[in-house]
Amino acid sequence: GGAPVLERLVVVGLGLIGGSFAKGLREKGLFREVVGVDRNVESCRLAVELGVVDRCEEDLATACRGADVIQLAVPILALEKVLAQLATFDLGHAVLTDVGSAKGNVLRAAREAFGGVPVRFVPGHPIAGSERSGVTAADGRLFRRHKVILTPPDGVDSEALLLIERLWRALGADVEQMDVEHHDQVLAATSHLPHMLAYTLVDSLAKRHENLEIFRYAAGGFRDFTRIAGSDPLMWHDIFLANRDAVLQVLDDFRDDLDALRAAVVAGDGHHLLGVFTRARVAREHFS
Ligand code: NAD
Structure with a gap:
């Protein structure tokens, strides 16, 4: 006033x-x-x-x-x-x-x-x-x-x-x-990586299922996970190019963890899977 x-x-x-x-x-x-x-x-x-x-x-x-x-x-x-x-x-x-x-x-x-x-x-x-x-x-x-x-x-x-x-x-x-570097690392992890994953997931499925029929079977989880794939492509194109170093770092870390998860599935290592899912659920409870 x-x-x-x-x-x-x-x-x-x-x-x-x-x-x-x-x-x-x-x-x-x-x-x-x-x-x-x-x-x-x-x-x-x-x-x-x-x-x-x-x-x-x-x-x-x-x-x-x-x-x-x-x-x-x-x-x-x-x-x-x-x-x-x-x-x-x-x-x-x-x-x-x-x-x-x-x-x-x-x-x-x-x-x-x-x-x-x-x-x-x-x-x-x-x-x-x-x-x-x-x-x-x-x-x-x-x-x-x-x-x-x-x-x-x-x-x-x-x-x-x-x-x-x-x-x-x-x-x-x-x-x-x-601090600038910290900002770019934190946002790469909490915002830029999730957008990259959502975009990639939807595109990866869409291009393998031409009539997009599979999306008719998508449940709430898929909807929640991919909501951000509806974001402005041009803006996100800008962000990934602008925050290149931090994005590459979180992407590499994530790829390592995804590879480990894949290896656990190949080996039938249920212990690894349970460990990841349990830790994730506990961590998730801190911000819901
Ligand atoms: P927007 O597309 O809604 O708006 C951008 C505007 O800038 C448009 O009106 C466009 O005509 C104008 N413009 C483009 N080039 C220009 C130029 N050279 N001179 C003058 N005007 C120009 O975009 P937005 O979502 O408002 O995003 C703007 C900024 O905010 C981006 O840097 C983005 O990273 C940041 N940001 C966006 C969000 C979000 O969720 N949208 C959140 C936080 C920060």
């Missing part, structure tokens, strides 16, 4: 995440205006119509002039280009942040674009989303009671960090800080 203290929020990329961030903060009235930038003209039109932003601006430099906060919510592989563009003009006092699902690549891109990570850059990653995408899916309550991980680089401006924390908290999120 209270009077708005900040002048302008600029959100670049008005999709599910950027749109939800813009809409939620617009509803909170923390900024005098919320301005959107999106290369898709239709998304811009819809964003204004749906009350996601106050207005859209075609030119990035014009939108950013005098801005207090610039949120980058474009697809991961588009981020490099946008950072390079931002580096060509004066960002003034603006605090820069992003929402990319992998973070090491973002820091590398920022370092490259600016010749060093800007001290007012606070990289972030909201652990919230859905299988939907685009501005029509924008929801100001998307981040409520969800974690947002910030990965501030060494030497980050502490006021910039506090401001970004404050914005996410205003949206009801639970903000945590993590």
Whole structure:
């Protein structure tokens, strides 16, 4: 509540995440205006119509002039280009942040674009989303009671960090800080690997059963396990390419364990199978 203290929020990329961030903060009235930038003209039109932003601006430099906060919510592989563009003009006092699902690549891109990570850059990653995408899916309550991980680089401006924390908290999120490498390893394990497995399972079955008839016999377990195979293919394509090293590490570990399970089935080693399943069930109980 209270009077708005900040002048302008600029959100670049008005999709599910950027749109939800813009809409939620617009509803909170923390900024005098919320301005959107999106290369898709239709998304811009819809964003204004749906009350996601106050207005859209075609030119990035014009939108950013005098801005207090610039949120980058474009697809991961588009981020490099946008950072390079931002580096060509004066960002003034603006605090820069992003929402990319992998973070090491973002820091590398920022370092490259600016010749060093800007001290007012606070990289972030909201652990919230859905299988939907685009501005029509924008929801100001998307981040409520969800974690947002910030990965501030060494030497980050502490006021910039506090401001970004404050914005996410205003949206009801639970903000945590993590070291970049740790973030990328944790997310590779808990998010990227499961998506890879779900996609592969569905594709592996689908291409062996052309009329997809077998899916008629799929039960609840299959449905639960494969829900995330309905996620945006382009976004996940970006994530695997961006978080390559961490993804390869968890994939190799997983393949070792799958091979061991296979060997146990071949050998009729029920002890191994029971061991795996029992440990997994106990571990699973810690987060249900
Ligand atoms: P989205 O496809 O819904 O939206 C992306 C938007 O960016 C689109 O409106 C597109 O037109 C626009 N865009 C693309 N290139 C652009 C450019 N060069 N300049 C300006 N606009 C451009 O995607 P999303 O789901 O909102 O994801 C955005 C970011 O959020 C990604 O980096 C993703 O990793 C991250 N993220 C997504 C989720 C999720 O579940 N969807 C969760 C956490 C983080």
